Amino acid sequence: xxxxxxxxxxxxxxxxxxxxxxxxxxxxxxxxxxxxxxxxxxxxxxxxxxxxxxxxxxxxxxxxxxxxxxxxxxxxxxxxxxxxxxxxxxxxxxxxxxxxxxxxxxxxxxxxxxxxxxxxxxxxxxxxxxxxxxxxxxxxxxxxxxxxxxxxxxxxxxxxxxxxxxxxxxxxxxxxxxxxxxxxxxxxxxxxxxxxxxxxxxxxxxxxxxxxxxxxxxxxxxxxxxxxxxxxxxxxxxxxxxxxxxxxxxxxxxxxxxxxxxxxxxxxxxxxxxxxxxxxxxxxxxxxxxxxxxxxxxxxxxxxxxxxxxxxxxxxxxxxxxxxxxxxxxxxxxxxxxxxxxxxxxxxxxxxxxxxxxxxxxxxxxxxxxxxxxxxxxxxxxxxxxxxxxxxxxxxxxxxxxxxxxxxxxxxxxxxxxxxxxxxxxxxxxxxxxxxxxxxxxxxxxxxxxxxxxxxxxxxxxxxx
Amino acid sequence: xxxxxxxxxxxxxxxxxxxxxxxxxxxxxxxxxxxxxxxxxxxxxxxxxxxxxxxxxxxxxxxxxxxxxxxxxxxxxxxxxxxxxxxxxxxxxxxxxxxxxxxxxxxxxxxxxxxxxxxxxxxxxxxxxxxxxxxxxxxxxxxxxxxxxxxxxxxxxxxxxxxxxxxxxxxxxxxxxxxxxxxxxxxxxxxxxxxxxxxxxxxxxxxxxxxxxxxxxxxxxxxxxxxxxxxxxxxxxxxxxxxxxxxxxxxxxxxxxxxxxxxxxxxxxxxxxxxxxxxxxxxxxxxxxxxxxxxxxxxxxxxxxxxxxxxxxxxxxxxxxxxxxxxxxxxxxxxxxxxxxxxxxxxxxxxxxxxxxxxxxxxxxxxxxxxxxxxxxxxxxxxxxxxxxxxxxxxxxxxxxxxxxxxxxxxxxxxxxxxxxxxxxxxxxxxxxxxxxxxxxxxxxxxxxxxxxxxxxxxxxxxxxxxxxxxxxxxxxxxxxxxxxxxxxxxxxx
Numbered sequence: 019x020x021x022x023x024x025x026x027x028x029x030x031x032x033x034x035x036x037x038x039x040x041x042x043x044x045x046x047x048x049x050x051x052x053x054x055x056x057x058x059x060x061x062x063x064x065x066x067x068x069x070x071x072x073x074x075x076x077x078x079x080x081x082x083x084x085x086x087x088x089x090x091x092x093x094x095x096x097x098x099x100x101x102x103x104x105x106x107x108x109x110x111x112x113x114x115x116x117x118x119x120x121x122x123x124x125x126x127x128x129x130x131x132x133x134x135x136x137x138x139x140x141x142x143x144x145x146x147x148x149x150x151x152x153x154x155x156x157x158x159x160x161x162x163x164x165x166x167x168x169x170x171x172x173x174x175x176x177x178x179x180x181x182x183x184x185x186x187x188x189x190x191x192x193x194x195x196x197x198x199x200x201x202x203x204x205x206x207x208x209x210x211x212x213x214x215x216x217x218x219x220x221x222x223x224x225x226x227x228x229x230x231x232x233x234x235x236x237x238x239x240x241x242x243x244x245x246x247x248x249x250x251x252x253x254x255x256x257x258x259x260x261x262x263x264x265x266x267x268x269x270x271x272x273x274x275x276x277x278x279x280x281x282x283x284x285x286x287x288x289x290x291x292x293x294x295x296x297x298x299x300x301x302x303x304x305x306x307x308x309x310x311x312x313x314x315x316x317x318x319x320x321x322x323x324x325x326x327x328x329x330x331x332x333x334x335x336x337x338x339x340x341x342x343x344x345x346x347x348x349x350x351x352x353x354x355x356x357x358x359x360x361x362x363x364x365x366x367x368x369x370x371x372x373x374x375x376x377x378x379x380x381x382x383x384x385x386x387x388x389x390x391x392x393x394x395x396x397x398x399x400x401x402x403x404x405x406x407x408x409x410x411x412x413x414x415x416x417x418x419x420x421x422x423x424x425x426x427x428x429x430x431x432x433x434x435x436x437x438x439x440x441x442x443x444x445x446x447x448x449x450x451x452x453x454x455x456x457x458x459x460x461x462x463x464x465x466x467x468x469x470x471x472x473x474x475x476x477x478x479x480x481x482x483x
Numbered sequence: 484x485x486x487x488x489x490x491x492x493x494x495x496x497x498x499x500x501x502x503x504x505x506x507x508x509x510x511x512x513x514x515x516x517x518x519x520x521x522x523x524x525x526x527x528x529x530x531x532x533x534x535x536x537x538x539x540x541x542x543x544x545x546x547x548x549x550x551x552x553x554x555x556x557x558x559x560x561x562x563x564x565x566x567x568x569x570x571x572x573x574x575x576x577x578x579x580x581x582x583x584x585x586x587x588x589x590x591x592x593x594x595x596x597x598x599x600x601x602x603x604x605x606x607x608x609x610x611x612x613x614x615x616x617x618x619x620x621x622x623x624x625x626x627x628x629x630x631x632x633x634x635x636x637x638x639x640x641x642x643x644x645x646x647x648x649x650x651x652x653x654x655x656x657x658x659x660x661x662x663x664x665x666x667x668x669x670x671x672x673x674x675x676x677x678x679x680x681x682x683x684x685x686x687x688x689x690x691x692x693x694x695x696x697x698x699x700x701x702x703x704x705x706x707x708x709x710x711x712x713x714x715x716x717x718x719x720x721x722x723x724x725x726x727x728x729x730x731x732x733x734x735x736x737x738x739x740x741x742x743x744x745x746x747x748x749x750x751x752x753x754x755x756x757x758x759x760x761x762x763x764x765x766x767x768x769x770x771x772x773x774x775x776x777x778x779x780x781x782x783x784x785x786x787x788x789x790x791x792x793x794x795x796x797x798x799x800x801x802x803x804x805x806x807x808x809x810x811x812x813x814x815x816x817x818x819x820x821x822x823x824x825x826x827x828x829x830x831x832x833x834x835x836x837x838x839x840x841x842x843x844x845x846x847x848x849x850x851x852x853x854x855x856x857x858x859x860x861x862x863x864x865x866x867x868x869x870x871x872x873x874x875x876x877x878x879x880x881x882x883x884x885x886x887x888x889x890x891x892x893x894x895x896x897x898x899x900x901x902x903x904x905x906x907x908x909x910x911x912x913x914x915x916x917x918x919x920x921x922x923x924x925x926x927x928x929x930x931x932x933x934x935x936x937x938x939x940x941x942x943x944x945x946x947x948x949x950x951x952x953x954x955x956x957x958x959x960x961x962x963x964x965x966x967x968x969x970x971x972x973x974x975x976x977x
Contacts, residue, residue, distance in 0.1 A: 047647065048529060048646065048647035049646055049647040052646045052647065165727070165729065167726075167727050168727075168729075174564060174568050181587075182587045183568035183569065183586065183587050184568070185569065185589050185591060186565040186568065186569050186601070186602055186605055187569070187589075187591065187594055187598070187601040187602070188591075189604075191605070192604040192605055192608075195604070195605045195608040195609070196604065196608050199608040199609075199611055199612045202612060202615070203611060203612065203615040206615055206616075206618075206619045207615075210619060210622070214529075214530075214645065215645075217645045218529075218645040218646060220645070221642040221643075221644070221645045221646065222642075222645075222646070233631075234629075237623065237628045237629035237630070238628050238629050238630035238631060238632075238633055238636075239628065239645075240527055240633060240635055240636075240641075240644065241527045241528050241529060241644045241645060242525050242526070242527055242626075243525055243526040243527070243528060243531075243532070243535050243536070243539055243541065244525060244539075244541055244626070245626040245628070246528065246530075246531040246532075246535075247531075247536055247541050247544055248544045248546055248622050248625050248626050249531070249622060249626070250531050251544040251546050251547065251622075252544075252546055252618045252619065252621070252622035255546065255547060255550055255614070255618045256615060256618050256619070259611050259614050259615050259618070260615075262607075262611070263608075263611045266604070266607060266608070266611075270604055273604070469529075470529060470530040470531075471530070473529055473530040473647075474530035474531055
């Protein structure tokens with residue numbers, strides 16, 4: 019559909035009370051949406067830049083694989099985790115990735131329940147990002163257990179070997195249930211949402227292998243109205259289930275810290291603070307990914323500036339929530355009158371990890387403030403830079419929480435400074451390789467835009483096009 | 484209009500498919516069809532069209548009730564799992580064999596075995612997971628999907644249904660359906676194109692080779708479980724196969740053994756210089772609870788004679804007894820009982836009980852020296868089968884003499900042994916030794932003179948006389964460690 023783009027229409031960020039701002043630009047009709055969304059998939063071969071990015075991602079993935087192999091062969095001593103910082107980078111990376119993994123379900127589920135139609139263009143990619151981020155997150159505690167070949171001891175499965183059950187009163191076990199439930203439900207939600215679009219691919223593909231694979235994956239979908247009826251109900255139920263789930267997961271992740279007795283961890287503010295941080299970092303990652311992706315895949319008419327602007331507003335709002343939580347932590351420490359808590363917090367801001375704390379504050383609290391200016395939140399290259407800063411800041415948030423409290427525990431004689439090893443660093447870098455490999459494959463082989471949903475929010479026009 | 488028709492007999496008409504170009508005209512057609520009396524029809528659209536459910540007469544999905552039922556079941560499942568595995572259980576787990584759901588109780592930080600707040604997170608996750616599965620699979624089952632074959636997919640025009648076109652199908656099963664009438668209706672309602680949908684019955688038959696192939700496949704699949712069960716049910720003398728040996732075999736030295744050469748060269752290197760595989764206590768160190776600094780209590784020696792701190796525990800039995808005896812000063816022994824020990828009915832009863840366990844086998848229940856071991860050993864000695872120094876009667880004047888043999892010395896005899904009697908410090912705790920001393924004094928106070936005392940002594944003289952010097956006879960071939968050389972004792976004290 020070669021429709022000429024009205025340059026005036028490209029700016030859909032203006033709010034006109036008399037008219038709803040369009041979410042699909044370029045005068046696209048239903049077929050135009052399909053053609054645009056499937057352009058990368060339709061292409062005979064992917065663009066060169068895709069190959070270059072995939073090559074980089076695959077080499078980082080190889081690095082990750084080598085590190086995991088080394089870890090399993092040599093044991094967890096290859097990490098920098100040591101007395102008194104027994105939870106080092108692996109838990110930092112875990113919380114970082116799980117946090118990122120929250121945006122997808124939030125966009126799909128919560129914005130769906132709130133009838134935010136602008137979610138339709140971005141929810142698919144965000145959900146995919148969620149799944150891949152949870153894969154990265156699951157990796158770290160997975161290999162952290164040391165003997166990964168008995169990972170099933172985490173689950174309540176009767177084993178002759180162990181002859182006992184998990185301790186259901188431990189936050190770490192809650193984590194196992196929360197993260198595995200979250201991964202499963204996100205996967206179901208993602209896949210179910212994708213079935214009508216996979217059916218589109220099934221009907222478009224010309225290759226035999228494609229017909230077979232997409233035919234299996236689309237489960238024989240015909241778009242029958244009866245099927246749509248049950249499907250929409252099921253989608254709503256899954257959204258209603260995923261909404262409390264997404265809040266529970268990061269709440270439970272925060273329990274890993276909050277239920278322990280360590281100063282700087284043992285606070286009731288952690289669950290809401292962690293959830294706000296998770297949404298914050300997740301949205302930042304979505305923007306970081308989608309701005310280049312919409313450019314490379316030619317999706318500017320579907321993922322419009324208005325979408326990105328809305329995302330940036332949420333980033334700014336959650337960034338301020340996180341900033342408030344940082345402030346409240348100090349208030350709570352002072353108000354509690356507990357000198358250990360007061361020491362932990364003042365040590366955080368002015369102690370030997372002050373550099374990390376102030377990186378965190380400047381990236382998370384100060385950087386998103388630029389989104390008060392319209393130019394900042396509607397200029398793609400600029401918002402990517404800000405969002406990368408947010409991602410860095412959110413990694414440092416987890417680093418600050420984990421490392422500062424552990425390195426200064428109750429006994430001054432055991433105080434020490436944490437030093438990551440090359441394996442720690444390589445695994446963090448390598449986990450990005452895993453993430454981007456999966457995301458690049460997804461962009462090429464799966465429907466990156468929820469086509470059916472985008473079409474359903476387009477205004478119904480009379481007659482034919 | 485109907486192209487692609489094939490009138491051969493193995494095709495069956497499924498219905499008429501009409502194409503529309505926009506949702507509005509489809510909606511109108513659906514309403515018209517319903518008013519015209521069609522009931523078995525369905526619309527196919529690229530996205531859910533608002534308002535099509537009432538137009539087609541679709542009833543509201545009952546999926547939410549399925550999910551609700553599963554969610555309620557999951558509450559029970561989630562709580563029950565935790566109640567069982569963490570051993571809340573019903574009934575007393577440790578004693579009651581009839582306890583229901585006994586599980587495996589963890590005592591952790593004194594928390595209750597089953598506490599609802601701590602079990603909420605997992606219960607919640609179980610509910611969400613089960614409900615999500617119910618929603619996902621329930622929806623597909625209600626929609627009768629996945630379906631791998633559908634005559635609709637044979638209509639090439641229908642490929643646009645997942646892109647931008649809208650279809651309405653009137654099914655042939657409908658009573659109202661009539662091929663020509665219905666086609667006229669659809670035209671009248673504004674259909675852009677109409678096609679017959681046929682099911683090719685030959686396509687639905689399985690190829691002839693498939694059934695035997697499936698049978699063979701199923702049989703082959705049975706082999707692994709049968710093999711596993713047969714191995715599981717049989718006995719095997721070989722050790723279990725360990726894929727991952729975990730920590731079953733480790734490089735380690737056991738305690739109380741010599742360290743092997745740990746250098747990988749001829750020049751030997753041992754773990755510790757003294758070739759032991761474990762460390763010995765640092766010299767002068769005292770184990771918890773082993774600080775025996777009260778010499779009256781622990782050695783039966785008056786405080787002014789206590790001298791150096793006792794390190795009895797580190798000496799061998801023989802060395803310890805000789806060392807004490809070499810230093811012996813008749814005035815050093817305490818004559819009463821130490822402060823830490825109270826003589827009363829309880830301690831006497833305790834002393835009687837301990838005496839009858841440890842002492843009576845040689846010294847006899849009344850202390851006459853006629854214990855069963857003693858009798859048997861003397862009988863064997865008479866035949867020349869053993870060398871035996873008769874156990875001493877506790878009523879012997881040398882023993883009862885409280886000047887020569889004060890309570891401290893009796894305590895020392897029990898602790899370190901004397902002459903051929905072995906030491907009992909490792910078997911009998913300190914308080915029990917004093918209790919035995921008290922009981923021995925009580926026995927002596929009864930004034931019994933052993934009926935066989937003379938006989939015992941004369942026999943003892945026969946057997947024990949040659950080894951009068953106790954230092955020369957350290958437990959010489961005695962069959963029992965517990966034997967007291969009365970003659971040697973006398974010689975020593977006089």
